[in-house]
Amino acid sequence: MERECKNLAEVGRRQFLKGSVAVAGAATATVSTQTAAAPRAPGVEYPVVRLANLADLVVDQPLRIRYPDRRSPGALIKLGVPAEGGVGPDGDVVAFSTMCPHQGIPLNYVAADKTLNCFSHYSRFDCEKAGFQIWGHATQNLTQFRLRVDDAGEIFAEGMDDLIFGRLSNVLDV
Amino acid sequence: MAYKREIDRLPIPPADAKVTSAVCHYCIVGCGYKVYSWDINRQGGTDPATNAFGADLAVQQRVETPNWFAPAMYNVVKQDGRDVHLVLKPDHDCVVNAGLGSIRGARQGELSYSEVTGTQAQRLKDPLVWRYSGLHPTSWDDALDLVAEVTRRVVEDQGEDGLLVSAFDHGGAGGGYENTWATGKLYFESMKVRNIRIHNRPAYNSEVHGSRDMGVGELNNCYEDAQLADTIVCIGANPLEAQTNYFLNHWIPNLRGSTLEKKQAELPDEPHDRARIIFVDPRWTVSINASVIEAGRDRVLHLPIKSGTDLALFNALTTVIADQGWVDHAFIAAHTAGYDEMLQANRTTPEQAATITGLSPEQIRTAAAWIAEPKAGGKRRRTMIVYEKGLIWGNDNYRTNQALVNIALATGNIGRAGGGCVRMGGHQEGYVRPSDAHIGRPAPYVDQLIIQGKGGVHHIWACDHFKTTLNATEFRNAYKRRTDLVKYAVESVPYADRARLIDAIMGAIRQGGLFSVNVDIVPTKIGAHSHVVLPAATSGEMNLTSMNGERRMRLTERYMDPPGRALPDCLIVARLAQKLEESWRRAGKPEIADRFKGYDWQTEEDAFMDGFHRHANGGEHVTYERLRAAGTNGFQEPAVGVEDGRIVGTKRLYSDGRFGTADGRARFAASPWRGLEAAGKEQERDRFPYLINNGRANHVWQSIYLDQASDFVMDRWPYPFLEINPADMAELGVKAGDIVEIFNDNGATQAMVYPTPTARRKETFMLFAYPTGVQGNVVSAGVNELIIPNYKQTWGNIRKLADAPEATRHLTFKSKDYRVA
Numbered sequence: 004m005e006r007e008c009k010n011l012a013e014v015g016r017r018q019f020l021k022g023s024v025a026v027a028g029a030a031t032a033t034v035s036t037q038t039a040a041a042p043r044a045p046g047v048e049y050p051v052v053r054l055a056n057l058a059d060l061v062v063d064q065p066l067r068i069r070y071p072d073r074r075s076p077g078a079l080i081k082l083g084v085p086a087e088g089g090v091g092p093d094g095d096v097v098a099f100s101t102m103c104p105h106q107g108i109p110l111n112y113v114a115a116d117k118t119l120n121c122f123s124h125y126s127r128f129d130c131e132k133a134g135f136q137i138w139g140h141a142t143q144n145l146t147q148f149r150l151r152v153d154d155a156g157e158i159f160a161e162g163m164d165d166l167i168f169g170r171l172s173n174v175l176d177v
Numbered sequence: 178m179a180y181k182r183e184i185d186r187l188p189i190p191p192a193d194a195k196v197t198s199a200v201c202h203y204c205i206v207g208c209g210y211k212v213y214s215w216d217i218n219r220q221g222g223t224d225p226a227t228n229a230f231g232a233d234l235a236v237q238q239r240v241e242t243p244n245w246f247a248p249a250m251y252n253v254v255k256q257d258g259r260d261v262h263l264v265l266k267p268d269h270d271c272v273v274n275a276g277l278g279s280i281r282g283a284r285q286g287e288l289s290y291s292e293v294t295g296t297q298a299q300r301l302k303d304p305l306v307w308r309y310s311g312l313h314p315t316s317w318d319d320a321l322d323l324v325a326e327v328t329r330r331v332v333e334d335q336g337e338d339g340l341l342v343s344a345f346d347h348g349g350a351g352g353g354y355e356n357t358w359a360t361g362k363l364y365f366e367s368m369k370v371r372n373i374r375i376h377n378r379p380a381y382n383s384e385v386h387g388s389r390d391m392g393v394g395e396l397n398n399c400y401e402d403a404q405l406a407d408t409i410v411c412i413g414a415n416p417l418e419a420q421t422n423y424f425l426n427h428w429i430p431n432l433r434g435s436t437l438e439k440k441q442a443e444l445p446d447e448p449h450d451r452a453r454i455i456f457v458d459p460r461w462t463v464s465i466n467a468s469v470i471e472a473g474r475d476r477v478l479h480l481p482i483k484s485g486t487d488l489a490l491f492n493a494l495t496t497v498i499a500d501q502g503w504v505d506h507a508f509i510a511a512h513t514a515g516y517d518e519m520l521q522a523n524r525t526t527p528e529q530a531a532t533i534t535g536l537s538p539e540q541i542r543t544a545a546a547w548i549a550e551p552k553a554g555g556k557r558r559r560t561m562i563v564y565e566k567g568l569i570w571g572n573d574n575y576r577t578n579q580a581l582v583n584i585a586l587a588t589g590n591i592g593r594a595g596g597g598c599v600r601m602g603g604h605q606e607g608y609v610r611p612s613d614a615h616i617g618r619p620a621p622y623v624d625q626l627i628i629q630g631k632g633g634v635h636h637i638w639a640c641d642h643f644k645t646t647l648n649a650t651e652f653r654n655a656y657k658r659r660t661d662l663v664k665y666a667v668e669s670v671p672y673a674d675r676a677r678l679i680d681a682i683m684g685a686i687r688q689g690g691l692f693s694v695n696v697d698i699v700p701t702k703i704g705a706h707s708h709v710v711l712p713a714a715t716s717g718e719m720n721l722t723s724m725n726g727e728r729r730m731r732l733t734e735r736y737m738d739p740p741g742r743a744l745p746d747c748l749i750v751a752r753l754a755q756k757l758e759e760s761w762r763r764a765g766k767p768e769i770a771d772r773f774k775g776y777d778w779q780t781e782e783d784a785f786m787d788g789f790h791r792h793a794n795g796g797e798h799v800t801y802e803r804l805r806a807a808g809t810n811g812f813q814e815p816a817v818g819v820e821d822g823r824i825v826g827t828k829r830l831y832s833d834g835r836f837g838t839a840d841g842r843a844r845f846a847a848s849p850w851r852g853l854e855a856a857g858k859e860q861e862r863d864r865f866p867y868l869i870n871n872g873r874a875n876h877v878w879q880s881i882y883l884d885q886a887s888d889f890v891m892d893r894w895p896y897p898f899l900e901i902n903p904a905d906m907a908e909l910g911v912k913a914g915d916i917v918e919i920f921n922d923n924g925a926t927q928a929m930v931y932p933t934p935t936a937r938r939k940e941t942f943m944l945f946a947y948p949t950g951v952q953g954n955v956v957s958a959g960v961n962e963l964i965i966p967n968y969k970q971t972w973g974n975i976r977k978l979a980d981a982p983e984a985t986r987h988l989t990f991k992s993k994d995y996r997v998a
Contacts, residue, residue, distance in 0.1 A: 087178055126995075127996075139280065140278070140280045141247075142889070143247060168245065168247075171245065173186065
């Protein structure tokens with residue numbers, strides 16, 4: 004276990020060291036992929052977790068989810084309009100980490116403009132634009148979960164596109 | 178697609194990682210940071226015994242944890258020639274920021290130069306000289322020899338007025354006590370250069386002469402005062418964006434009421450409540466929005482004045498406060514002079530001020546009451562007054578500044594807990610130089626000298642006037658024309674034939690050419706026209722001392738190597754001075770050569786000891802060793818002694834009632850309203866429909882020179898935003914993200930449309946000093962009587978240039994204001 008941990012950490016570091024070219028490639032892949040996990044450089048192994056069924060979702064009423072484990076809260080949202088990284092027949096189902104990447108403050112969903120907001124420091128993220136920070140203190144845009152929907156409408160999380168707050172590895176139990 | 182780093186894990190700092198102190202090198206607030214560095218081949222583990230945080234990193238860390246860092250806080254850098262992991266993480270034990278990191282400071286890691294990750298590849302690494310139609314590397318010796326030779330020849334021809342200088346005068350990156358002292362010693366002691374300007378204004382002057390002339394230094398309180406005030410008055414400042422963690426860590430708690438216990442403990446003999454706050458600003462800002470969220474609408478007063486009319490408002494406030502009997506008579510009698518004369522000269526009724534400012538008389542009376550009406554039991558209200566560029570770079574700077582200080586003095590709010598009348602600040606400060614008295618007042622308007630063809634050589638230290646000066650269109654054109662003359666001359670002879678090269682350069686200078694020398698850490702727009710470019714080190718690549726907005730002085734300890742052959746500015750100065758000495762000696766002028774002695778510094782610490790330690794007020798108490806021990810909390814200047822090895826500082830200035838005048842009495846100032854004072858401003862307002870108000874943004878406040886190479890930032894702001902009312906957009910036929918031209922008689926520039934429903938009709942707000950659209954292009958040459966620029970009162974036309982380009986199509990254009998669910 005000890006050996007594996009060190010190896011994976013080294014892989015993660017190397018992935019970072021590839022710099023902006025590799026990052027841009029991965030980002031492009033995210034946009035175009037809706038039904039399968041995006042092809043990506045070796046990193047941590049993400050679990051596939053069932054979040055809900057499409058039938059459970061109501062527009063602008065986020066479901067609380069946990070991904071990749073129970074200590075990492077997120078929101079699964081049917082936006083009602085197609086969105087970056089959106090899945091489902093309408094391309095409007097998205098999921099984000101709800102720990103603000105600034106200080107980990109829980110983010111609140113504001114349906115009126117489809118944003119996630121930090122009540123403590125006023126940062127705002129656009130759920131229609133892949134978690135783009137509209138204004139705020141975070142040094143990254145909001146981490147979006149990569150989703151897949153199967154034929155029965157089951158929604159699965161299969162990965163994410165940036166580090167989530169409060170852990171130096173997105174998957175902790177490695 | 179919003180920019181994502183695709184990072185899913187980061188290396189863990191081992192238990193024995195090296196930990197040093199740093200202060201964020203961007204803005205005035207100077208947040209404390211801890212720097213972790215460790216060998217590239219090692220990392221810690223999740224077990225608490227094996228990592229530098231002593232925490233179990235196998236589990237999710239709590240909200241606001243100190244045991245985490247974001248990808249932007251991390252990098253791989255060189256330390257004494259070896260690759261190391263580097264983490265720059267906000268310091269939870271620093272009283273300034275208490276663990277908060279801004280969107281700027283918390284990216285210091287990523288904004289460091291790295292050969293491994295490729296960040297900041299733009300950094301200058303070698304001395305460069307213009308030869309064969311390009312800037313190409315050369316040795317320090319060759320570059321400085323050329324600079325010294327041309328400089329000496331120009332001074333021989335034209336006297337020292339032929340040497341034009343642009344130089345930083347501040348702390349933080351591109352400054353610091355070490356470097357301001359060095360440049361000051363060169364230009365004010367070895368020489369007596371008059372034609373010198375500061376990085377952000379076209380002359381060598383204070384931005385707050387008005388306050389200083391009254392005996393009131395502009396940084397006179399402490400950040401804790403924001404926690405103790407009954408009322409905060411904020412003029413022309415947007416602290417949530419531009420002094421972020423000062424606002425979040427010190428203002429917001431008072432607005433929320435969470436400092437009541439502290440108020441009660443420190444000031445027990447009076448009633449306390451959570452703060453009220455007044456904003457004087459033509460526009461709605463995120464700071465006002467956050468204040469309303471926290472304090473409630475009934476405790477926030479926004480006074481959206483007509484642009485440039487602050488002075489009339491302040492005089493009316495003083496008049497109401499005086500007429501209500503709310504002034505501090507005892508303070509006025511004991512510590513000031515000129516009150517009666519001031520009141521007589523400035524008397525303005527709320528009705529008169531309402532006509533000028535566009536406010537209602539009632540709003541003005543309410544503001545006066547919030548500032549000065551006594552609390553229950555007749556206790557004096559504690560009011561903290563702050564201001565920044567809305568006033569400093571606004572109409573009639575000198576008088577407006579004084580009219581504001583009048584209010585603070587009349588209400589006894591300087592030198593008192595919960596008070597102060599202070600500028601908010603831009604950079605940190607770090608000024609200690611030999612006297613500049615030879616420059617005189619008003620100081621020469623250096624931009625105009627350049628435009629008029631005066632001078633022959635221009636030394637630039639960490640300035641990019643093409644982005645950050647007024648009348649930028651004309652300035653830029655003149656600069657290109659004059660430096661091109663020298664370029665043609667350089668190319669007319671072989672570069673290595675030094676004698677012919679110098680003769681050719683001097684010939685071009687006599688024809689109106691300008692030889693340009695640019696010292697910076699990154700390529701700049703003005704530097705692209707220079708003939709010599711010298712690479713400097715920045716904070717963290719050298720030891721650097723500065724003080725923040727409450728005069729808190731700290732040392733950022735060197736934690737990495739500068740890129741290539743870059744050097745600290747102070748050591749560049751030393752080498753240049755030695756070259757000038759040699760040049761004058763070769764020229765047979767030993768008496769002039771001797772003036773360039775005294776630069777035998779080997780390290781930045783040597784420059785610090787020569788400068789701050791020997792010359793600053795209280796400097797004799799301050800050494801690197803003592804600052805190292807004081808960590809990110811440092812001490813507040815001036816130092817007054819040392820106890821048990823710790824420097825004893827000064828929490829507030831003037832707490833003894835003695836001000837900075839010969840007799841110790843602060844001076845009230847007559848400052849009557851005189852309309853838009855700078856030449857041409859009234860006419861510009863009458864001729865053009867749109868106010869082109871301008872200022873800063875959270876992402877890039879004091880960091881754009883590095884952010885222009887940041888994927889994260891340039892993804893958000895590929896072009897400067899222009900906040901504009903949607904009804905105006907409809908009238909202009911533009912949509913979100915479209916590129917528009919802003920133009921007037923001064924020039925033209927471009928910006929990206931950002932729909933802003935809170936913007937008043939015909940009142941736009943443009944991001945200032947941006948590399949892809951320079952607001953200064955449309956700012957007139959009009960200045961006040963002391964050569965302070967007036968950026969804010971700018972009017973122009975707007976027209977569409979292009980539909981939203983690819984770079985803006987993926988952006989979000991939603992409101993920047995936080996909303997409650």
